[in-house]
Amino acid sequence: MTADALDQAIAEGFRSLSAGQPRAALDAVATIDHAQHPRASLLTGHAQKALGDHVAAEHAYRHLTESDDRRHAATGWWSLAGLKTAQFTAADAAGLDRLIEGQEPDGYLGLMHLARAEIWHQSGLPDMAFPHLKAGNDLVAGARPFNGDAYRRLVDELLTIKAELTDASSTEAPQPIFIIGQPRSGTTLVEQILASHPDVDATDELPFMGHRGADLQREGGYAEQLAVLSEDRRQTYRQQYLKVVEPYRAKAGKAFIDKAPENFLHVALILRILPNARFVHVVRDPLGNIVSQYRHFFPEGREYSNSLEGLIFYWQGYLMLMRHWSALFPERIYHQHYASLVGSPEPQIEALLAFCSLPAASECFTPHATERPVMTPSAAQVRQPINTAGIDSGLAYGEGMKDWLKEIGKLKEASVSLFGNS
Numbered sequence: 001m002t003a004d005a006l007d008q009a010i011a012e013g014f015r016s017l018s019a020g021q022p023r024a025a026l027d028a029v030a031t032i033d034h035a036q037h038p039r040a041s042l043l044t045g046h047a048q049k050a051l052g053d054h055v056a057a058e059h060a061y062r063h064l065t066e067s068d069d070r071r072h073a074a075t076g077w078w079s080l081a082g083l084k085t086a087q088f089t090a091a092d093a094a095g096l097d098r099l100i101e102g103q104e105p106d107g108y109l110g111l112m113h114l115a116r117a118e119i120w121h122q123s124g125l126p127d128m129a130f131p132h133l134k135a136g137n138d139l140v141a142g143a144r145p146f147n148g149d150a151y152r153r154l155v156d157e158l159l160t161i162k163a164e165l166t167d168a169s170s171t172e173a174p175q176p177i178f179i180i181g182q183p184r185s186g187t188t189l190v191e192q193i194l195a196s197h198p199d200v201d202a203t204d205e206l207p208f209m210g211h212r213g214a215d216l217q218r219e220g221g222y223a224e225q226l227a228v229l230s231e232d233r234r235q236t237y238r239q240q241y242l243k244v245v246e247p248y249r250a251k252a253g254k255a256f257i258d259k260a261p262e263n264f265l266h267v268a269l270i271l272r273i274l275p276n277a278r279f280v281h282v283v284r285d286p287l288g289n290i291v292s293q294y295r296h297f298f299p300e301g302r303e304y305s306n307s308l309e310g311l312i313f314y315w316q317g318y319l320m321l322m323r324h325w326s327a328l329f330p331e332r333i334y335h336q337h338y339a340s341l342v343g344s345p346e347p348q349i350e351a352l353l354a355f356c357s358l359p360a361a362s363e364c365f366t367p368h369a370t371e372r373p374v375m376t377p378s379a380a381q382v383r384q385p386i387n388t389a390g391i392d393s394g395l396a397y398g399e400g401m402k403d404w405l406k407e408i409g410k411l412k413e414a415s416v417s418l419f420g421n422s
Contacts, residue, residue, distance in 0.1 A: 006037060010043060013027075013040075017047055018204075020203070022046075023047070026048075029043055038072040041061070041072075042064055044056075044060040045064065045083075058080065058083060058085070061079045065080060074099075075111060077115040082297070088118075105139060111297060113133070114133065117133045121295070126397050133294060137305075146304045146310045148304070152317065158268070159324050163328040164268075174201075176255070177278050178259075179279075181264060182261060185289050186342075187259055188259070189338075189341065190282055190336060195257060196363040197361045198363065200251070200356075201251050201252075201257070202372065203248040203257060205261070206244060208240070209269060209273075212266075213269055216269070234272055271329065277332065280334050280352065281333055281335050283335055283336065285412065285415075287401075287412070288390065289394075290311045292393070312408065319414050326418070334352070335420070367382065
């Protein structure tokens, strides 16, 4: 196979993975020598993780950590840490410490620090982990800064949108269910519960609505352009979106899920395009959520998550918008508290299914047993029985985060005021 053909095969594998087809991704690189092509190891690890084979994923990621190219090695270490099931040894820690020492201060060194933080976290030493979290996130933020001014302008503009619902009575099935909220808030667990239903298909974190919102913004302002969105364009968007969804609808069920958390920005646009859409808003304690995002590296977007100031600022805008949408469209948005869901799964799942107009299905109460590709960072967690292990997990980092706790406390007060307590 020529070099071009190899590159093309690996690229095709990543496209298959992005389309929710991890087995096809594995097939694309099955004959490629990973030692010569480290990206094939990365793809293999990601695909095996999506399929739930964490032993195979760990093997692929560990192979990547041995690369002489520090970029691949750094990516391998972070991917291994992000797996959440790999057991690190003292030799792993020492090897990563040597790799970190004397390295160029860039985003790849940031990944190494984030991986080292996870090793300390696994050892039960969050106070040792936090300096690495801070160093890693600072380096990543320097490589891809968060444009807070643009986010503020977008939120301010969206807050001017007035309620305008299109009649959904004549809208044909299927029923779109959008799972929204903060990343790392429990959205993947809610997706897994609903996707376990025999009448529900899961898609992915589809970027379609975000792209359409960006189109409107470029054309003269999101809110202004949404207010004058023509019927023809609305129908075009609807048809385009359903075409994107179609390959995921293997069950051809009565409903499907789109789990892009950032769709909380686009509630009004979604309801113009898909009048029968419903929204499950997953609410998690701000401290736990902020720590969880700060401990994670998002390879695409979510630049706000690389600083605690950015996370607090992003949460502030999110709360303002969810208050706005909840006032405009109260019947379309269901607020699902993560703590309540994991603390009392059965009544919470029953209420969730009722909101989605879905009959009870036994599979939804044992979502960890559902065999399907899980494409998000929480792939390992949702393959375990529902549990409360993540509740109050942010408290362990209280000492390192003491300078930010007052502002995070204000977020919690606002969240409880808006959405109630768990």
